[in-house]
Every structure is written in C-alpha cells, then in structure tokens.
Amino acid sequence: MRMVDTEYSAPRELLRTQTLALIVGIVGLVLLLLGAFLPEELLGGTEQFWRSYLMGWTYWTGVALGSLGVLMIQHLSGGVWGATLRRFLEAAALTIPVMGVLFVPLALLGLPYVYEWTDPAFMRESEILSQKTGYLNTPFFLIRMLAYFVIWSVLAVLLHRWSSRLDRTGDYDYASRQARLSGPGMVLYAITMTLFTVDVLLSLDAEFFSTMWGPLVTLSMILAAFALMIVILSFLTVRGPLSQVVSGEHFLDVGKLLLAFTIVWTYLSFSQFLIIYSGNLPTEAQWYVTRLQGGWEWVGLALLVFQFILPFLLLLSRGLKRDPRMLVRVALLAFLMQYVNIIWLTVPNWHRDGFYLSWMDLVAPIAFGGIFLMLFTAILRARPLLPLHVVPRRHPRARTYTEAQHAGQ
Amino acid sequence: MTLKLETPIYGLLAEFDGEHELMHAAEQVRDAGYRKIDAYTPVPVHGLSEALGLPRSRVPLIVLCGGLIGGTTGLLLQYWTMAKAYPLNVAGRPLAAWPSFIPPAFEMTILFASFGAVFGWILLNSLPQPYHPVFNVKRFERATTDGWFLSIEASDPKFEYGETRQFLASLGAKEVSDVEH
Known part of the structure; x- marks a missing residue:
C-alpha cells in the first residue's frame, strides 16, 4: 500500500465515536418506546411517539439527502473545497437506504397518528380536501416514498462505488462517470425532493400549499447537511489526520458556502412568507396565523435571529471563516437551528392552539442522530478520509492547518 | 561617486521573468522593510497583496x-x-x-x-489618473502583455539608491530601471 493511503486513514477514535453513537441511538430509541406507553400527562403516548419519530427521522434523513445533493453539486462544479468534504458527503449519502428502512415502521403503523389526510372522513369534509384525495391517499403515498428512496439509493450507491474504484485503480474514467451521473441525478433530485418534502412535511396540514415549499425545505436539508460536514471536517482537522492537508483557505471556502446557504434559506423563507402575506388567502394564510401566535411566534423569532441574523453577521468575517475553531461554532448553531426549523414546520400542525413540545420531540433527534452517526462513522472508517486521486487536495499557495500552527498563526 | 543623484527620482522599477519570481521578490522586499512598494502584472495574481504586505482594503x-x-x-x-x-x-x-x-x-x-x-x-485608487511616473520607463508598456514589475519609491525611508538597486538585482530582476518624475 502506498504511503498516502495510510496517511489519511481514519483515526482510531472514530471507532469509539461509532460505539458511542450506537449506545446513544439504542438508549434514545428505548426511551422513545417507553414514552409511547406513558400517559398523556407525562407528554407521552402512541400519537406523540409517532410524531416525534417523524421529526427525528426527517431531521437526520434530511442530513443524508442534503449530503447527496451537495455531493452531486460538487461533482458538477468542482472546486478545491470538494475533495476534503467528498468522503463525508459520500458516507452520509450512503445511509439513505437505511434511513429509508427506518421509515417502514412509521409507514406501516404510524401514519394515522401523524397525517390527517389518512382519514377518508376528514378528507370528505371540505370541497378543497376532497379534490386532493387522488394524490393524498395512503397507497399512493407509500408507492411514492418507495420510488424516492430507490432513486436516491441508486444515486448514492453508484457515486460511492465509483469513488472507491477511482481510489483503487486511479482510472479517471470513474471521475467523469460521477460527473455524468450527477447531471441527470441533480434533475431527478430536484423533482423527487420537491415531492418528498411536500409529502412528508407539507401534507401535515392537508389544506396548505406553497410552491416555495420544495426548494425551501430541500435547502434546509442541504444547509443542515453542510453545517454538519463542516463540524466533522473541523473536528478531523483540529485533532485529526486532515491537518496535513486542510488549510484556512479550505475553511474560508466552506464558510462562504455556509453563508450562501444561510442567505438562500432566508431568501426562500421570506419569499414564501411575503407571497402568502400579500395573497392573504385563508387556506394559505392560516399556516402562518397559527405560527404567529400562542407562543409559536417566539420559535419563529428564534429562527430569524439564530438561523439568519447571527450566523449572517458572523460569517461575514473573513477571519472567523478561516479559523476552524470559530467556524465550527457557527456551523453547529446552524445545524441545531435546523431542528428548531423542523419543530416550526411540524408541531404547530398538531397543536394549533399554542406552543407545545414534548420531551420526546427532543429525544427523537438524539436517538436518530445516534443511529445515523453510527452508520456514518462505520462507512467513513472503511476508506481513507480523502479521495486519493482527486486533485488538488491542497489549496494552492496556502498553509495547511499544521503549518499554520507552527508558524504561530 | 556619490550615491545621491542630482535630480531626485521617483523610484526604481524592476522587471521579473514571471509570476513566481515576482511573488518571491515581493516577499523579500516586504521582509526587508520596504513599505512604499507596488507591483504591476498583466494578469491578476492571487496572494500578491499579501506578498506586498499591503494594508487591508477600506x-x-x-x-x-x-x-x-x-x-x-x-x-x-x-x-x-x-x-x-x-x-x-x-x-x-x-x-x-x-x-x-x-x-x-x-x-x-x-x-x-x-x-x-x-x-x-x-x-x-485615486482614479482617474492620466499620469504616473512609471510610464516614463519605456519597458513598462509590457506590464499589459508579458511584463512583471515591482517598484520601490524613493520616498520610502529605507530607500538608498545604490543599495536598493543592488538588492533588487540580487532578487533576480531582469532589469532595474530608474523612474523619473
């Protein structure tokens, strides 16, 4: 084996992380299951269980799906930042099939507790809803979900496999195959993600509709994925093998992209709000009316401040973006705020009278996070942390993290 | 022979073979303590501002x-x-x-x-600026095609005609020219 292979191999601590993540995942799931049998006074119950399940699952599936999107964008656009993130993105995208399997329990047992449209009597109540039954019915929903996950899994598996082969053979034909697949793949991704986000999150309020929804929620997932990848990159740079390669310029690049994603998220969120505000039609406006009173307005304000204003102002600074120890904090904030975003999108649909949050809503993302990170580290550990035949790995004319530390910067 | 000239000049202009030579020379000149320096290149050069030690843009x-x-x-x-x-x-x-x-x-x-x-x-950038002393050097026309230039102004406190001229030559300059006002 060449020197370069061992140089970038995953550090041993990742095995500890993997075990820890597995334990957290199992403990979290057990807690959730216990919660399902608790009475409603203790904020438990079957209904609460499936709702929290959906929230936790959506959050982490979003990370996997967002990674697939960024990975394909990277194959199409190139860029020095991509080589350092590629392995993380590939590993995260490869969890998609398993995340799909984790949806099966909800699909078989939980749908009536989560989606109001599963009840035919409810759908017959109003003219608008009865027009929607052709699309919003359980069998078609399940068929669509299956189709999405098959498409994404094929994309993720192929991109991952070709990347491994490129490592082994050094045959650049695999690199161009990745780029050729990513073009049509991106088109498929845009279509399936639009439908998926509408099915899973928008249909929680069967009356509501928004053409901005698909791009908005897809971008939220990409933002969450990108923020998490920055956290992992900086973790493996500050105390890991990537310090030999990654430089402040890399962090400047990914920091700029995080700023861009933050701005686009805000732009889409505001566009949706402004269009509905201007239109002022009951079926649409109700969605915001629910969310701007009874305590929910504070969740919205928290999103505005901590998902836009604060990260936006911080990420303008060049010095902050270049310093992984600082950038990681902003990325972590953006990542956690995306769960607040999930709460904002989901819970008010079930609790329209005012703010409500169960402890299970906070355990679910931890449980699914454990499972996701266990899978992620297991996939990541199997290969070197950097693609071996992608150039340039190093930023031209930039000091790597190690060199900068020695120079006392 | 005295080092001080009868007519004070604007500064010295050194021509280099290419991007890397210029970058290297700029770093050396900066580290030697010169402040009133500037570079002229036919294409934008990434990192040249840092090499020249220019202050942050306002x-x-x-x-x-x-x-x-x-x-x-x-x-x-x-x-x-x-x-x-x-x-x-x-x-x-x-x-x-x-x-x-x-x-x-x-x-x-x-x-x-x-x-x-x-x-x-x-x-x-004090634009528009129809006149600049470096235009007096004939070779400077090539700054828009294939010339890589580095200038040190005579008003720099560290500027010492003979010494500075020799220093520039020692950095591998193809040619060092006096720049008249």
Missing part, C-alpha cells in the same frame, strides 16, 4: 456604510410615503406593512452598497 467598510444608508433610506422612504404622506388602505393591511417594505429596502441596500464599492474603489 472598500468593505465603505460598502457596509453604503448598504446601511441604502437600507435605512429604503425603509424610511416607504414608511413615510405609505403611512404618513399618502396613507392608502391596501386590502385591509396595516399602513406600515413591513413585509412588503423588505424587498425595495433590500434593493436599495444593494444599490447603495454597489455605489460604495464602485466609487469607493475608484476614489481609493
């Missing part, structure tokens, strides 16, 4: 001020026209309907920030 600050002025003006203008000067009930919305004010205020922010960027950049 353009971003001007852009920020422009953006803040534009945004505030945009919001106030709409508030004044929509809620004070000519109150108009649009579909029962509040007179100060702030969500509708955001897009024009945003556009004003961008407009004034762009003004700040363009005019700030022009002013800070």
Whole structure:
C-alpha cells in the first residue's frame, strides 16, 4: 500500500465515536418506546411517539439527502473545497437506504397518528380536501416514498462505488462517470425532493400549499447537511489526520458556502412568507396565523435571529471563516437551528392552539442522530478520509492547518 | 561617486521573468522593510497583496456604510410615503406593512452598497489618473502583455539608491530601471 493511503486513514477514535453513537441511538430509541406507553400527562403516548419519530427521522434523513445533493453539486462544479468534504458527503449519502428502512415502521403503523389526510372522513369534509384525495391517499403515498428512496439509493450507491474504484485503480474514467451521473441525478433530485418534502412535511396540514415549499425545505436539508460536514471536517482537522492537508483557505471556502446557504434559506423563507402575506388567502394564510401566535411566534423569532441574523453577521468575517475553531461554532448553531426549523414546520400542525413540545420531540433527534452517526462513522472508517486521486487536495499557495500552527498563526 | 543623484527620482522599477519570481521578490522586499512598494502584472495574481504586505482594503467598510444608508433610506422612504404622506388602505393591511417594505429596502441596500464599492474603489485608487511616473520607463508598456514589475519609491525611508538597486538585482530582476518624475 502506498504511503498516502495510510496517511489519511481514519483515526482510531472514530471507532469509539461509532460505539458511542450506537449506545446513544439504542438508549434514545428505548426511551422513545417507553414514552409511547406513558400517559398523556407525562407528554407521552402512541400519537406523540409517532410524531416525534417523524421529526427525528426527517431531521437526520434530511442530513443524508442534503449530503447527496451537495455531493452531486460538487461533482458538477468542482472546486478545491470538494475533495476534503467528498468522503463525508459520500458516507452520509450512503445511509439513505437505511434511513429509508427506518421509515417502514412509521409507514406501516404510524401514519394515522401523524397525517390527517389518512382519514377518508376528514378528507370528505371540505370541497378543497376532497379534490386532493387522488394524490393524498395512503397507497399512493407509500408507492411514492418507495420510488424516492430507490432513486436516491441508486444515486448514492453508484457515486460511492465509483469513488472507491477511482481510489483503487486511479482510472479517471470513474471521475467523469460521477460527473455524468450527477447531471441527470441533480434533475431527478430536484423533482423527487420537491415531492418528498411536500409529502412528508407539507401534507401535515392537508389544506396548505406553497410552491416555495420544495426548494425551501430541500435547502434546509442541504444547509443542515453542510453545517454538519463542516463540524466533522473541523473536528478531523483540529485533532485529526486532515491537518496535513486542510488549510484556512479550505475553511474560508466552506464558510462562504455556509453563508450562501444561510442567505438562500432566508431568501426562500421570506419569499414564501411575503407571497402568502400579500395573497392573504385563508387556506394559505392560516399556516402562518397559527405560527404567529400562542407562543409559536417566539420559535419563529428564534429562527430569524439564530438561523439568519447571527450566523449572517458572523460569517461575514473573513477571519472567523478561516479559523476552524470559530467556524465550527457557527456551523453547529446552524445545524441545531435546523431542528428548531423542523419543530416550526411540524408541531404547530398538531397543536394549533399554542406552543407545545414534548420531551420526546427532543429525544427523537438524539436517538436518530445516534443511529445515523453510527452508520456514518462505520462507512467513513472503511476508506481513507480523502479521495486519493482527486486533485488538488491542497489549496494552492496556502498553509495547511499544521503549518499554520507552527508558524504561530 | 556619490550615491545621491542630482535630480531626485521617483523610484526604481524592476522587471521579473514571471509570476513566481515576482511573488518571491515581493516577499523579500516586504521582509526587508520596504513599505512604499507596488507591483504591476498583466494578469491578476492571487496572494500578491499579501506578498506586498499591503494594508487591508477600506472598500468593505465603505460598502457596509453604503448598504446601511441604502437600507435605512429604503425603509424610511416607504414608511413615510405609505403611512404618513399618502396613507392608502391596501386590502385591509396595516399602513406600515413591513413585509412588503423588505424587498425595495433590500434593493436599495444593494444599490447603495454597489455605489460604495464602485466609487469607493475608484476614489481609493485615486482614479482617474492620466499620469504616473512609471510610464516614463519605456519597458513598462509590457506590464499589459508579458511584463512583471515591482517598484520601490524613493520616498520610502529605507530607500538608498545604490543599495536598493543592488538588492533588487540580487532578487533576480531582469532589469532595474530608474523612474523619473
């Protein structure tokens, strides 16, 4: 084996992380299951269980799906930042099939507790809803979900496999195959993600509709994925093998992209709000009316401040973006705020009278996070942390993290 | 022979073979303590500002001020026209309907920030500048095709004609020319 292979191999601590993540995942799931049998006074119950399940699952599936999107964008656009993130993105995208399997329990047992449209009597109540039954019915929903996950899994598996082969053979034909697949793949991704986000999150309020929804929620997932990848990159740079390669310029690049994603998220969120505000039609406006009173307005304000204003102002600074120890904090904030975003999108649909949050809503993302990170580290550990035949790995004319530390910067 | 010339010159202009030689020379000159230095290249060179040790540009600050002025003006203008000067009930919305004010205020922010960027950049570069002493060097015409130049001004405290000239030559300059005023 060449020197370069061992140089970038995953550090041993990742095995500890993997075990820890597995334990957290199992403990979290057990807690959730216990919660399902608790009475409603203790904020438990079957209904609460499936709702929290959906929230936790959506959050982490979003990370996997967002990674697939960024990975394909990277194959199409190139860029020095991509080589350092590629392995993380590939590993995260490869969890998609398993995340799909984790949806099966909800699909078989939980749908009536989560989606109001599963009840035919409810759908017959109003003219608008009865027009929607052709699309919003359980069998078609399940068929669509299956189709999405098959498409994404094929994309993720192929991109991952070709990347491994490129490592082994050094045959650049695999690199161009990745780029050729990513073009049509991106088109498929845009279509399936639009439908998926509408099915899973928008249909929680069967009356509501928004053409901005698909791009908005897809971008939220990409933002969450990108923020998490920055956290992992900086973790493996500050105390890991990537310090030999990654430089402040890399962090400047990914920091700029995080700023861009933050701005686009805000732009889409505001566009949706402004269009509905201007239109002022009951079926649409109700969605915001629910969310701007009874305590929910504070969740919205928290999103505005901590998902836009604060990260936006911080990420303008060049010095902050270049310093992984600082950038990681902003990325972590953006990542956690995306769960607040999930709460904002989901819970008010079930609790329209005012703010409500169960402890299970906070355990679910931890449980699914454990499972996701266990899978992620297991996939990541199997290969070197950097693609071996992608150039340039190093930023031209930039000091790597190690060199900068020695120079006392 | 005295080192001081009868007619004081503007400075010295050294020509280098290419990007890397120029970068290297710029770093050496900067580290030697010269401050009034500049480089002229046919193409933009990434990292040359750092190599020359130039201070941080003040353009971003001007852009920020422009953006803040534009945004505030945009919001106030709409508030004044929509809620004070000519109150108009649009579909029962509040007179100060702030969500509708955001897009024009945003556009004003961008407009004034762009003004700040363009005019700030022009002013800070003291443009338009039809005359510059380096034009007196015939070879300098090649700065737009294939010439890579580094200049040190005579007003630099560290400037010492013979010494500086020798120093530039020792950095691998193809040719060092005197720049007249």
